Amino acid sequence: MTPSICPTNLGDLEDSSKYGGALEVGDTPRAWLKDALYRMVLIRVAEEKIADMVTAGQIVCPAHLAIGQEACAVGVARFLRGTDRAFGTHRSHSHYLAVGGSVDELFGEVLGKVTGCSRGMGGSMHLAAKSLGFAGSVPIVGATISMAVGAALAAKLDGGKNGKDFDVGVAFFGDGATEEGTFHESMNYAANFRLPMLFVCENNLFSSHLHIRLRQPASCIARYAVSHCVAHEIVDGNDVVAVANAMGRLATRARSGEGPGFLEAVTYRWRGHVGPREDIDVGVDRKKGDLELWKRRDPIRRLREALVAGSDITDADFDREHARIRALVDDSARRAEAAPYPEASALMDLVYPNGGKPKAVRKS
Amino acid sequence: MTPSICPTNLGDLEDSSKYGGALEVGDTPRAWLKDALYRMVLIRVAEEKIADMVTAGQIVCPAHLAIGQEACAVGVARFLRGTDRAFGTHRSHSHYLAVGGSVDELFGEVLGKVTGCSRGMGGSMHLAAKSLGFAGSVPIVGATISMAVGAALAAKLDGGKNGKDFDVGVAFFGDGATEEGTFHESMNYAANFRLPMLFVCENNLFSSHLHIRLRQPASCIARYAVSHCVAHEIVDGNDVVAVANAMGRLATRARSGEGPGFLEAVTYRWRGHVGPREDIDVGVDRKKGDLELWKRRDPIRRLREALVAGSDITDADFDREHARIRALVDDSARRAEAAPYPEASALMDLVYPNGGKPKAVRKS
Amino acid sequence: MSQTLAYGSALREGFHHLLSKHPEVFVVGQGLWSPWYVGNSMTNLDKEFGLERVIDTPVSEDACTGLAIGAALYGYKPIVIHPRVDFMILATNQIVNQAAKWGHMLGGREYPAVTIRGIVNRGGQQGAQHSQSLHSWFAHVPGLKVVMPATALDARDLLIASALYEGPVVFFDDRWLYEDAEPYAPVRHLDLAAEGPKAIREGKDLTLVGAGWSTQQCMIAAKELETSGISAEVIDIRVLGPSDFSAVVASVRKTRRLLVVDAAWETCGLGGEIIANAVESLDLGTFLAKPKRLSIQAAPAPTSAPLETTYYSTVKAPNIVKTARDMLAKAK
Amino acid sequence: MSQTLAYGSALREGFHHLLSKHPEVFVVGQGLWSPWYVGNSMTNLDKEFGLERVIDTPVSEDACTGLAIGAALYGYKPIVIHPRVDFMILATNQIVNQAAKWGHMLGGREYPAVTIRGIVNRGGQQGAQHSQSLHSWFAHVPGLKVVMPATALDARDLLIASALYEGPVVFFDDRWLYEDAEPYAPVRHLDLAAEGPKAIREGKDLTLVGAGWSTQQCMIAAKELETSGISAEVIDIRVLGPSDFSAVVASVRKTRRLLVVDAAWETCGLGGEIIANAVESLDLGTFLAKPKRLSIQAAPAPTSAPLETTYYSTVKAPNIVKTARDMLAKAK
Numbered sequence A, B: 001m002t003p004s005i006c007p008t009n010l011g012d013l014e015d016s017s018k019y020g021g022a023l024e025v026g027d028t029p030r031a032w033l034k035d036a037l038y039r040m041v042l043i044r045v046a047e048e049k050i051a052d053m054v055t056a057g058q059i060v061c062p063a064h065l066a067i068g069q070e071a072c073a074v075g076v077a078r079f080l081r082g083t084d085r086a087f088g089t090h091r092s093h094s095h096y097l098a099v100g101g102s103v104d105e106l107f108g109e110v111l112g113k114v115t116g117c118s119r120g121m122g123g124s125m126h127l128a129a130k131s132l133g134f135a136g137s138v139p140i141v142g143a144t145i146s147m148a149v150g151a152a153l154a155a156k157l158d159g160g161k162n163g164k165d166f167d168v169g170v171a172f173f174g175d176g177a178t179e180e181g182t183f184h185e186s187m188n189y190a191a192n193f194r195l196p197m198l199f200v201c202e203n204n205l206f207s208s209h210l211h212i213r214l215r216q217p218a219s220c221i222a223r224y225a226v227s228h229c230v231a232h233e234i235v236d237g238n239d240v241v242a243v244a245n246a247m248g249r250l251a252t253r254a255r256s257g258e259g260p261g262f263l264e265a266v267t268y269r270w271r272g273h274v275g276p277r278e279d280i281d282v283g284v285d286r287k288k289g290d291l292e293l294w295k296r297r298d299p300i301r302r303l304r305e306a307l308v309a310g311s312d313i314t315d316a317d318f319d320r321e322h323a324r325i326r327a328l329v330d331d332s333a334r335r336a337e338a339a340p341y342p343e344a345s346a347l348m349d350l351v352y353p354n355g356g357k358p359k360a361v362r363k364s
Numbered sequence C, D: 001m002s003q004t005l006a007y008g009s010a011l012r013e014g015f016h017h018l019l020s021k022h023p024e025v026f027v028v029g030q031g032l033w034s035p036w037y038v039g040n041s042m043t044n045l046d047k048e049f050g051l052e053r054v055i056d057t058p059v060s061e062d063a064c065t066g067l068a069i070g071a072a073l074y075g076y077k078p079i080v081i082h083p084r085v086d087f088m089i090l091a092t093n094q095i096v097n098q099a100a101k102w103g104h105m106l107g108g109r110e111y112p113a114v115t116i117r118g119i120v121n122r123g124g125q126q127g128a129q130h131s132q133s134l135h136s137w138f139a140h141v142p143g144l145k146v147v148m149p150a151t152a153l154d155a156r157d158l159l160i161a162s163a164l165y166e167g168p169v170v171f172f173d174d175r176w177l178y179e180d181a182e183p184y185a186p187v188r189h190l191d192l193a194a195e196g197p198k199a200i201r202e203g204k205d206l207t208l209v210g211a212g213w214s215t216q217q218c219m220i221a222a223k224e225l226e227t228s229g230i231s232a233e234v235i236d237i238r239v240l241g242p243s244d245f246s247a248v249v250a251s252v253r254k255t256r257r258l259l260v261v262d263a264a265w266e267t268c269g270l271g272g273e274i275i276a277n278a279v280e281s282l283d284l285g286t287f288l289a290k291p292k293r294l295s296i297q298a299a300p301a302p303t304s305a306p307l308e309t310t311y312y313s314t315v316k317a318p319n320i321v322k323t324a325r326d327m328l329a330k331a332k
């Protein structure tokens, strides 16, 4: 191995005045672009609905919204399949919906209803859609990264389907999570054992109230990938095409046994760290104007503009679809509100498999 | 900040056939070189004595010997002072002796006698000589690194003596310790808060029985310093002059408030991971010939040859001094054997400050 | 100066006192530059005392704690803030292997005078990883002082005593108590080594024992019991480790009935410890009823509203009242 | 096949069985490619089953454990090896926040079938950071099965049962037991959910309770007591979490005397738990003597030879014998 080049700061990628225009979509299949657009709209609309329901006191559990960051999840999901193993965080509505998670089950879950994807036991921070490739999410920062590496190890032990076409482990996490030691331990494991593993860092420049410059000596997280000898890509995380393409390259390598990849998607959350407000809990040194500038990097508008410019859709198409999604989300929310809570017995019955009761004795 | 160059493998530094000749001592003061030579001899002889006493069953507590690695400790100690704050590991006889720790107290400690530097409560893995700048050592891998960072923070809060002449925190640790997440957390802290902190990695290529190639994707540890934006130097850890010079440069920066430094000293332990043998517990894939080659990089012989070649000492001088040190070490061991064990009451009395008893009520 | 002092403000007053009068004290942890991360317990301390002494940090619980231990060996008295006990779990090695043992294993020459504050922060449908109170774990480990104030004045004064103590302290406060107020009194200077459980309400029929939030539930229950003519003594544990439960024993010798309430899981927890200790210390004939403990059910915290209500109900005042009545009704 | 089986070899036989018959089992942890890092309990498994299924690792306890939990969600039944409980402390978050809660907080759809083995490895002047047995901590946490075999056959069969169990298990074995042998018997297929404490020696005057190594000290003590005409029943706890101490209660109902021996610290530990449980479950009139517990003194482990001897003496057979005699001599 020869010395590598290690990035330090993000430069233009963290400059809110850059990257505001319509996306360059190149030869990306139009069908997927439309899917991606409306998938992002679904995430946006669903989270706006959740925000409203929090404001109205209908939702009580802590809700961390990814509004503004939709392109990261949707771009990554392009090259995932149901047998892959993605793990999320406290801020995973977007990941869950990006792989196709049920909107009904999302609203069921944030309302603590038995119809939720985790049967109402976990709330917003505990989503899962395993058959779609989303293993689960938890709010302890950094905690699922090593679990995803384990899922990648399992995929490698499985041996891949066609020769080497491994399923991949995927860890979604934020810039803050890279300050937990477990992130580095996990990177070293994946590199050392050459696992089919993808680390996806949504660098939204904040961990709770603190900007990355108050927490780390440089703003680019991919420098850690270099140190762990993990292949990396750094992209505008509000450009769903750039995210998908970078993810595609890293996933191809990983699936063919060439080892782990690290994707840094630079983005920005529009709301507070937790909760619905744009002006509360957003960050100690975050000014109102920052958000205004970042909103010009809106991942949805930029893709819509590209598709309209290319005559792939019209503004009217978009508005119609947006309204349809909005109605669908409202319906889901209504159904969830009407749904029952889990039985009281779930509290104790779910602590151990099979309610803690013995099964028939096994033979082997 | 512009991108940096990140090293990957150690190249010649891990090639046992390289670096065998007499040291280049340059204009290093002769007085210090002689001190360094005999300090290394002291460490070697003391640890050989400990090895013999383990073999003889006189010493029971686990003893991890740094024989072959003496130049790391002695080189680093050149630019330390009594108010600095160095922390060690399971393998810290060398660090303790390098700063001038008492030989009597070392033997007292490994024998569990009340005359030990930790009053016999800790044994080989719990050495301290705080007034000389060595805060203490413990065997939980990686555990003292963040403590050393805290000591550096304290030094920074103290404000330095002459304007900015900060005392420094120093963490000695091995290549294995860099696999613990806490190492990375600590590096980020030191970098983020620009602390007067020196990370000293004795990369002896092994963590217990595993060569670094079985544990990490590349052999050079300084790549992590690059990723954490910490200034680094990589040296032949068996060249006491190179170690001291690199440490000097990093210490000067750190003391003047320019932030932390990382020193990677590449070396090799001659004995087993724990215990006295050269052929047991040395490493699963380590061959006898490896050690023979590495012995040609003996830090003591190489400095001795340089000093003899420069007519700074004669071989007879060396032999005489070696014999004197040997006698001194034997005396210490004898005194320690004759010394009493701690009182039985120490077991409970030392659990809490002041034996757990109240003091007079404070006023403030 | 207000007539009453609430628990959250009392903590802030404790920090303010420490930072004002003790230049060797600094605070470090997550959320310290945020206006509400740790409730109202530290508001604006950063503005008043500067970012050098009120240090907000990266998300690195282990290093943050180790850093404080290291600084404590060099003349400082740091207080580490873990905004949730659940996050403090990531610092277990530093607390249990380093802070607790440093003094002993290095011969007693020095002890890190560090206070590690873990905030019990639960309810509100936060779920399994935002709900734990693992005070019993730390009480299990020799070398640690474990402090858990139940009242506003204790929150302030035991915080001060913890910070000024010469060795490592794990300090638990509970967000559910932040609004609880009591009449204002000036700072009492306590020597933590001299502090322990004490009776905060006298009674003769039954001893209720609590720690932190559960103490206040015991107080509410005691008042309720009084209306039906049952006189309950309440012992507030205050300091769990190292354990000295002689105040409990003395009380039970008098009341001859013991009910321990611990708002945490039961197995190998504080409740069992106190019962075992009482049984070992008293003649069994003392007991007019079998000693009993109330704990949280042995499950992770659920988020769903009705389940969450059930989950915490076992350790709330109504259930304490009911259990106490049963104990008085039953023969031995 | 040898006539007897020693505890260390029995563990190895358990691993061998699992790796031979269950392709979904793999083992991962520190020291697995070393001939002695974990005593003789895993010798040459790497050679026999390959480096892909017997995985030695970097020094990263947290990630190693998380990795196993993750693999357990995808069809594998990994066993993580922590060569010392002291090192396992660095994996606390993964064990307590993730493995224990995953099934519950995600609605019970799946549980990580992972076994986390912590080896109790102490004595030999290893000192404070190489000595701990924190089984009580894990028994405190709902969602974990906590297993602690005392005999060779149990070491093997409970290891197999743990690995094949559908949820997370923390498994403690003790290096001080590795040479203890018993007559060979073939593998019994146990369902871990059906296993719990059991009487391994019958007696009528006194119930001795132990877990892991302390059970064997109880057995030695029971034999010694027999020589002076005292008949001691011995209950081996085997499974600490979730706790079901009905076997203890049944025994004490018969013997009317309870002495619990736990080779760990006392406060909030297993001993107090068992005593509290017995007191809650039995009429106090049952007890002919006050229940008692023997624990390790509340100090970090010292290294100095005489102190180390004292340190472990309280939980060794001679002190059990002495304490039992006192309990029988004394009136209620």
Ligand SMILES: Cc1ncc(C[n+]2csc(CCOP(=O)(O)OP(=O)(O)O)c2C)c(N)n1
Pocket: A090, A091, A139, A140, A141, A173, A174, A175, A176, A177, A178, A204, A206, A207, A208, A273, C030, C059, C061, C087, C090
């Ligand atoms: C171990 C742990 N420490 C602290 C927290 C509190 N916390 C919740 S989210 C968060 C910020 C994480 O930032 P980042 O990883 O960048 O994700 P983002 O919120 O920006 O999506 C913190 C500190 C936690 N949940 N877990």
Ligand SMILES: Cc1ncc(C[n+]2csc(CCOP(=O)(O)OP(=O)(O)O)c2C)c(N)n1
Pocket: B090, B091, B139, B140, B141, B173, B174, B175, B176, B177, B178, B204, B206, B207, B208, B273, D030, D059, D061, D087, D090
């Ligand atoms: C947390 C923890 N995990 C594992 C161990 C066991 N252990 C003791 S020393 C050691 C190897 C450390 O290697 P390195 O840091 O390179 O230091 P060296 O022994 O080479 O000096 C290990 C794994 C430990 N003591 N602490």
Ligand SMILES: [Mg+2]
Pocket: A174, A175, A176, A202, A203, A204, A205, A206, A207, A208
């Ligand atoms: Mg972030």
Ligand SMILES: [Mg+2]
Pocket: B174, B175, B176, B202, B203, B204, B205, B206, B207, B208
């Ligand atoms: Mg090494």
